[in-house]
Amino acid sequence: MYGTERYTTLDEHMPSSHRRYKNRKPSQLIEEARHISPATAVLAEAILQQKAHPEQGYRALLGVLRLGKSYPQERMEAASQLCLNMGIYSSKGLQLILRNGTDRIHAQGRETPESGVGAHENVRGPEYFGPRLRSSTGERPC
Numbered sequence: 001m002y003g004t005e006r007y008t009t010l011d012e013h014m015p016s017s018h019r020r021y022k023n024r025k026p027s028q029l030i031e032e033a034r035h036i037s038p039a040t041a042v043l044a045e046a047i048l049q050q051k052a053h054p055e056q057g058y059r060a061l062l063g064v065l066r067l068g069k070s071y072p073q074e075r076m077e078a079a080s081q082l083c084l085n086m087g088i089y090s091s092k093g094l095q096l097i098l099r100n101g102t103d104r105i106h107a108q109g110r111e112t113p114e115s116g117v118g119a120h121e122n123v124r125g126p127e128y129f130g131p132r133l134r135s136s137t138g139e140r141p142c
Contacts, residue, residue, distance in 0.1 A: 036068035063091025
């Protein structure tokens with residue numbers, strides 16, 4: 001509208017996807033996330049706090065809620081906690097953690113998945129290569 005010296009948006013000018021969420025409150029979305037898991041609720045709050053206006057975080061938050069319908073509560077809890085620990089405040093980051101199973105690896109106390117190589121006659125340790133890398137003076141060659 002003209003002459004108001006501030007931005008305004010007419011509802012009929014908004015896309016239907018925006019109109020659908022216009023009347024939702026951040027507290028409602030956080031409460032929905034709380035039904036998924038406690039860490040998911042904290043992640044939801046963090047997503048909203050990262051934006052200048054809470055409405056800017058709605059899309060990411062709706063993505064988190066959608067993921068909560070596809071994954072079990074314990075995985076959402078672990079993945080949300082991992083997001084918080086790593087400073088990842090997006091539904092895409094949460095989705096990648098869940099899809100890759102990083103939440104499961106972290107829950108088992110491992111930082112990286114096992115390589116699957118195991119013991120094999122062709123696998124040599126550092127002691128095999130150590131002596132050959134040193135010159136007669138004891139220095140490593142360039």
